[in-house]
Amino acid sequence: MNDPNFSILITTKNRLNDLTFTLGKIKPLLAMNEVSCVVFDDGSTDGTYEYVKENFPAIQLQRNAVSKGYIFCRNKMLNETKADFAISLDDDAHFLTENPLEIICHHFKKNPNCGLLALRIFWGLEEPKKSSTAEKSEQVQGFVGCAHVWRMEAWRTLPNYPEWFVFYGEENFASFQLYKKNWEIHYLPEVLVHHRVDVKARKNEGDYALRLRRSLRSGWYLFFLFYPIQTIPKKLAYSLWIQIKFKVFKGDFKALQAIVLALLDLVWNAPKIIKNSNRLTQKEYETYNELAEAKIYWQPEN
Incomplete structure (x- = not known):
């Protein structure tokens, strides 16, 4: 080139x-x-x-x-x-x-x-x-x-x-x-x-619940778009449990609202999910999971 x-x-x-x-x-x-x-x-x-x-x-x-x-x-x-x-x-x-x-x-x-x-x-x-x-x-x-x-x-x-x-x-x-x-x-x-973002301050911003809703539903969309069908129930159940355990049970009722609305979004967009699905085979899924996760937050070493 x-x-x-x-x-x-x-x-x-x-x-x-x-x-x-x-x-x-x-x-x-x-x-x-x-x-x-x-x-x-x-x-x-x-x-x-x-x-x-x-x-x-x-x-x-x-x-x-x-x-x-x-x-x-x-x-x-x-x-x-x-x-x-x-x-x-x-x-x-x-x-x-x-x-x-x-x-x-x-x-x-x-x-x-x-x-x-x-x-x-x-x-x-x-x-x-x-x-x-x-x-x-x-x-x-x-x-x-x-x-x-x-x-x-x-x-x-x-x-x-x-x-x-x-x-x-x-x-x-x-x-x-x-x-x-x-x-x-x-x-x-x-x-x-x-x-140039203060990540910790985002939870206290007025759009916290909206951000959480969109984050949750996008993750669930991805399950149904790409994951092998047999893996989806366990992944979805675990995702829900983590949100309930670490947010709702600790009194974060904005999170409860976000979870419910995200589930409704998932149902509403089911036709789009079916139309755009490009599911991994079980072998592709296993190979994909062997890759390192996305590097999102870097912190300087001591």
Whole structure:
């Protein structure tokens, strides 16, 4: 592959301050000839579109006058890009590693069966005091939405992210589809990304119950879409028991509401599940479970 092209894809909605910070941090990358950037404004009312248009004229801007959802935007950007590699980056995330594109490109060239790279991610409002790691690259089951890189050749062999998932679980959906197509997902710890989020504070936010509902139902959708039928009852029962034991029995009645509504969502979307199922064979399922789990939260070593 000669002179591969990269596209940085960012979806945003009413988070101008976060987006501005991120664009400032990745500005050196945007100046490279082989790099393009798309910002998709999903119905913002805080002046995002106008600000980016005026201050970052080289960025390709897209806009929904009325929000159509995060997944809609991601599908559209991925389906339209002509790049060899597409970097999906949240509006509140940026690279800490210098020369990340060189590292990413080298890994893809070295591993032609790698369809997607999951990057090392530090979650927190402040940058980590240490950034080095002893971790090595390895094949994993899945990836995190806030910072990953698609080999576009792989993306084009897959169905789109399911918009009916709404927010959670679409990466897991893609992970199973990659696996079924014999593409590998690799964790690449050489590239560190700072995701500027206070994870612990999320439970106290007003949308806690909604987030839990969407998280639970997406996991259950995935059971019925991809798991061998004989494994589903046990997996579903265990998932329910864990939520009840560690949340409801401890007085978290917002969680009880989320569980009930997630079960209703599961029933409501049964036709879509049946239509889109791509079930693993028992052997595929066993091999998949031998892979390392997705690397979501990285913490500096002592």
